Amino acid sequence: MRAHPGNGRPQARRRNPLLSVAAGVGAIVMVATACGGSGSDDDGVVELRFAWWGADDRHSTTQEVIDLFEAENPDIEIVPDYTDWAGYWDRLATSTAADDAPDIMTQEERYLREYGDRGALLDLNEVGEQLDLSQIDPLVAESGDLDGQTYGVATGVNAYAILADPQAFEEAGVEMPDDSTWSWDDYVDISAEISEATDGELVGVQSMSYNESGFQIFARQHGENLYNEDGSLGFSKETLEEWFSVTQELLDNGGQPSAAESVEIEAGGPDQSVLSTSQGAMAHFWTNQLGGISESAGSDIELLRYPGETTNERTGMYFKPAMFYSVSAGTEHPEEAARFVDFLLNSNEAAELILADRGLPANVDVREHILGSLPEADARSAEFLSEIEDTIVDGNPPPPIGAGEVVNITKRVSEEMAFGDLTPAEAAEQFMSEVETATNGS
Amino acid sequence: MSALLQRRPPKDPQNTAAPKPGTRAGKRPAQGRKRRENLAAYGFLTPWFLGLVFITAGPLLASLYFSFTDYSLIGDHNWVGLENYERMLSDERLFSALKVTFVYVFVSVPLQLALALALAMVLDRGVRGLPLYRSVYYLPSLLGGSVAIAILWRQVFGANGLINQFLAFFGIQGEGWVSHPDYALGTLIVLNVWTFGAPMVIFLAGLRQIPAMYYEAAAVDGASPLRRFWNITVPMLTPIIFFNLVLQFINAFQTFTQAFIVSGGTGGPSDSTLFYTLYLYQRGFGAFDMGYASAMAWLLLMIIGGFTAVNFFASKYWVFYGD
Numbered sequence: 191m192r193a194h195p196g197n198g199r200p201q202a203r204r205r206n207p208l209l210s211v212a213a214g215v216g217a218i219v220m221v222a223t224a225c226g227g228s229g230s231d232d233d234g235v236v237e238l239r240f241a242w243w244g245a246d247d248r249h250s251t252t253q254e255v256i257d258l259f260e261a262e263n264p265d266i267e268i269v270p271d272y273t274d275w276a277g278y279w280d281r282l283a284t285s286t287a288a289d290d291a292p293d294i295m296t297q298e299e300r301y302l303r304e305y306g307d308r309g310a311l312l313d314l315n316e317v318g319e320q321l322d323l324s325q326i327d328p329l330v331a332e333s334g335d336l337d338g339q340t341y342g343v344a345t346g347v348n349a350y351a352i353l354a355d356p357q358a359f360e361e362a363g364v365e366m367p368d369d370s371t372w373s374w375d376d377y378v379d380i381s382a383e384i385s386e387a388t389d390g391e392l393v394g395v396q397s398m399s400y401n402e403s404g405f406q407i408f409a410r411q412h413g414e415n416l417y418n419e420d421g422s423l424g425f426s427k428e429t430l431e432e433w434f435s436v437t438q439e440l441l442d443n444g445g446q447p448s449a450a451e452s453v454e455i456e457a458g459g460p461d462q463s464v465l466s467t468s469q470g471a472m473a474h475f476w477t478n479q480l481g482g483i484s485e486s487a488g489s490d491i492e493l494l495r496y497p498g499e500t501t502n503e504r505t506g507m508y509f510k511p512a513m514f515y516s517v518s519a520g521t522e523h524p525e526e527a528a529r530f531v532d533f534l535l536n537s538n539e540a541a542e543l544i545l546a547d548r549g550l551p552a553n554v555d556v557r558e559h560i561l562g563s564l565p566e567a568d569a570r571s572a573e574f575l576s577e578i579e580d581t582i583v584d585g586n587p588p589p590p591i592g593a594g595e596v597v598n599i600t601k602r603v604s605e606e607m608a609f610g611d612l613t614p615a616e617a618a619e620q621f622m623s624e625v626e627t628a629t630n631g632s
Numbered sequence: 633m634s635a636l637l638q639r640r641p642p643k644d645p646q647n648t649a650a651p652k653p654g655t656r657a658g659k660r661p662a663q664g665r666k667r668r669e670n671l672a673a674y675g676f677l678t679p680w681f682l683g684l685v686f687i688t689a690g691p692l693l694a695s696l697y698f699s700f701t702d703y704s705l706i707g708d709h710n711w712v713g714l715e716n717y718e719r720m721l722s723d724e725r726l727f728s729a730l731k732v733t734f735v736y737v738f739v740s741v742p743l744q745l746a747l748a749l750a751l752a753m754v755l756d757r758g759v760r761g762l763p764l765y766r767s768v769y770y771l772p773s774l775l776g777g778s779v780a781i782a783i784l785w786r787q788v789f790g791a792n793g794l795i796n797q798f799l800a801f802f803g804i805q806g807e808g809w810v811s812h813p814d815y816a817l818g819t820l821i822v823l824n825v826w827t828f829g830a831p832m833v834i835f836l837a838g839l840r841q842i843p844a845m846y847y848e849a850a851a852v853d854g855a856s857p858l859r860r861f862w863n864i865t866v867p868m869l870t871p872i873i874f875f876n877l878v879l880q881f882i883n884a885f886q887t888f889t890q891a892f893i894v895s896g897g898t899g900g901p902s903d904s905t906l907f908y909t910l911y912l913y914q915r916g917f918g919a920f921d922m923g924y925a926s927a928m929a930w931l932l933l934m935i936i937g938g939f940t941a942v943n944f945f946a947s948k949y950w951v952f953y954g955d
Contacts, residue, residue, distance in 0.1 A: 450807060606902045611902060
């Protein structure tokens with residue numbers, strides 16, 4: 191606290207002034223040395239920082255992979271630098287701005303261009319000698335390319351799908367839908383039925399409007415897409431309004447949690463999903479999250495195709511690169527960094543540890559190698575991916591710069607609609623204008 | 633801020649904080665000693681001074697410069713003149729952030745100060761174990777801005793939190809307070825009011841400065857307790873009230889941590905806890921719009937500066953310095 195009147199303290203006794211100067215100087219030295227940099231040690235060992243996001247189990251397996259790599263490559267030391275998803279991007283942005291970006295990092299589709307376009311990422315073609323990209327699944331091989339440069343290489347393959355808990359369906363006495371024929375109307379009806387049959391004990395489905403990836407499928411089913419090749423909005427207002435109307439219907443008929451409940455569920459991440467806490471029958475997630483959610487739920491969650499895949503104009507589901515490995519443009523040791531990425535990507539031993547945590551491995555040989563040893567849930571998602579592969583029409587153009595912000599816009603607009611501040615039509619309008627600003631603004 | 637209080641030393645001569653020139657060090661063999669004392673003072677001040685230049689003034693000026701550029705945090709930037717400031721005029725979220733912040737400041741600060749004064753007066757009546765109470769009440773001020781408390785708040789006011797369990801005891805089904813746009817800001821206001829300890833300690837010190845003889849004289853004249861409060865305590869305390877007001881205003885305008893943690897960094901639900909600083913942070917670090925964020929920072933500085941200036945101007949009419 192600040193001094194305040196009349197604290198009545200007697201004056202401090204005089205001390206040796208030199209001593210206090212020394213104390214002051216000492217403090218400065220302490221501060222200054224704390225800012226010391228890292229880099230390569232004297233003994234010829236190159237030190238590299240590897241940044242990733244995730245939950246605890248990913249941190250421990252990644253550390254095991256690092257240990258393995260270091261044992262095989264005694265000339266390189268990998269310093270782990272991990273955090274959760276939300277904190278990751280703040281941290282990466284600030285450290286990149288401070289010219290202190292991690293040498294190797296995991297990236298995501300919506301942010302890759304943001305960094306690549308501003309010259310913060312290394313063109314991986316430059317280190318082609320150390321990094322072999324020949325075995326990458328052609329479906330995602332070029333997903334990290336931008337204007338002829340490769341800013342990231344896909345870690346694995348993913349699809350956005352519906353996760354369903356058969357136990358919850360049984361409890362409600364509702365039959366599991368046939369995902370090769372179900373429509374969006376079925377989806378609404380079934381969800382409402384579950385909530386009703388269990389008297390609200392179980393909720394039909396977790397709100398889907400919090401993630402624009404689901405809308406992307408919906409738009410594709412209507413022959414549209416979230417973004418066009420040139421980065422502009424690729425869908426019509428009617429389609430988006432229809433999408434929001436599905437959620438509105440579920441809010442009205444009780445098929446999904448109330449607005450306030452949804453806010454809490456979303457804040458908790460996958461661990462707090464209605465499936466993980468056994469409070470609901472369905473939720474929308476990425477296939478690589480099946481393992482984690484099955485584990486928290488303690489039951490065998492199943493994967494379902496999106497509704498409307500066969501009843502709409504065309505199929506909308508797609509494969510997405512789960513994440514990317516990228517190398518900082520500012521790294522002092524691009525070749526060593528590339529060797530580590532090569533290890534993460536192409537080594538069977540690394541894959542045996544990582545398994546399907548970063549998506550089903552992008553390297554097709556490696557994928558083949560671990561397929562047999564996948565835990566049950568991951569094996570199911572691998573099977574699911576191969577089942578839907580034939581129905582997938584095409585890939586998505588890379589999201590425009592600013593797409594990272596769309597995550598928050600989606601969330602906000604959904605909330606405002608759920609709390610009754612916006613109608614589906616108004617929500618569609620607001621979403622479009624905000625996304626347009628976000629993706630053209632920078 | 634503390635200069636403000638020292639400008640007029642309190643009446644009580646025994647408790648004069650700053651010695652008047654000449655009372656102590658002014659006597660003879662003092663010249664050399666004085667220089668040495670100055671040297672010592674500068675020695676102690678050096679870390680602070682370096683901090684001021686490198687950690688405060690440097691970034692401050694840099695942000696002024698960046699506010700006229702399209703700086704994106706990564707890569708190059710170009711001079712764009714007043715564009716960032718012009719964009720603010722049509723930014724709806726900026727206005728909603730201002731609204732949230734103003735509501736927060738103008739509701740929570742008066743409540744907090746009223747509570748602080750009330751408790752200070754209770755404690756001033758000579759409670760046994762005063763140091764203990766003082767510490768206990770002061771504790772939230774130390775913790776209030778911390779991440780841990782914000783997380784705790786989220787739990788306490790959550791759908792299955794302490795508050796709702798308490799309400800359930802009476803058969804009331806409570807809301808998820810932090811997840812409802814009508815109540816989320818309220819929980820943060822309560823959090824700020826709860827940190828009344830810091831102004832309370834200052835009020836307590838101020839109350840002790842009021843000479844008892846005024847009260848005695850008033851009591852002899854038959855003044856009621858309420859009358860004594862309005863005509864002695866309040867006027868004598870106005871400098872302290874003013875000090876607390878200015879300080880808490882400035883603090884409240886810059887609230888960030890609590891809103892960030894309670895809303896998970898989103899300012900939600902539906903932007904109901906989108907504080908100005910939180911929006912600034914989102915622009916700068918989420919949307920890579922650091923030029924705009926810098927301009928926002930300067931607008932905030934001007935707003936706070938403006939309010940503080942008004943505060944100081946108005947103080948001429950209501951603050952009583954006893955002369």
